Amino acid sequence: MFENGKNSFAKASLSSIEIGRAALRIAITANRSEEMHVKESLAEQGIRATAVDFGGEFIISIVKIIERAVVAAQRQGLVTETHVGAGAVAGAAHEALEQVKNKAVGFNVGGKIGLARCGEHLCVAIYMGVGVLNLNEMCVGLAHRSLASDE
Numbered sequence: 001m002f003e004n005g006k007n008s009f010a011k012a013s014l015s016s017i018e019i020g021r022a023a024l025r026i027a028i029t030a031n032r033s034e035e036m037h038v039k040e041s042l043a044e045q046g047i048r049a050t051a052v053d054f055g056g057e058f059i060i061s062i063v064k065i066i067e068r069a070v071v072a073a074q075r076q077g078l079v080t081e082t083h084v085g086a087g088a089v090a091g092a093a094h095e096a097l098e099q100v101k102n103k104a105v106g107f108n109v110g111g112k113i114g115l116a117r118c119g120e121h122l123c124v125a126i127y128m129g130v131g132v133l134n135l136n137e138m139c140v141g142l143a144h145r146s147l148a149s150d151e
Helices: 016-027 032-044 058-075 083-104
Strands: 048-057 108-118 121-132 135-146
Touching: 016 032, 016 048, 016 108, 016 121, 016 135, 032 048, 048 058, 058 083, 058 108, 058 121, 083 108, 083 121, 083 135
Parallel strands: none
Antiparallel strands: 048 108, 108 121, 121 135
């Protein structure tokens, strides 16, 4: 994990389940102020996290959702700006989207991507509404990737 160009090693005792819970926690925030509160709370536990909104027709939006996840993770220092860091985020985001695609194909979606990182654990959570007009179904996808602590 990089912070201001320097290595910042997080608590090694946190498990992938706890990091997944953190990604989901930030993904379900209702607004930016709640998001910042959750981000600060997670930082106290040694977890770096960020979130980004998305919306549109599902199939057309898949690439944009993955791109937004990668850019957010790199800008917030969750991963380095290398193909290894980008690949880990893109892979986890793609897997999370795979988990919700059967509900989402052919519909409009809107929601938030939550990303959390601690040590070697990186988790991506997708929380979104799927539907037409105001007839929405909710769904969640969550995926994990492991990468070196300094990546």
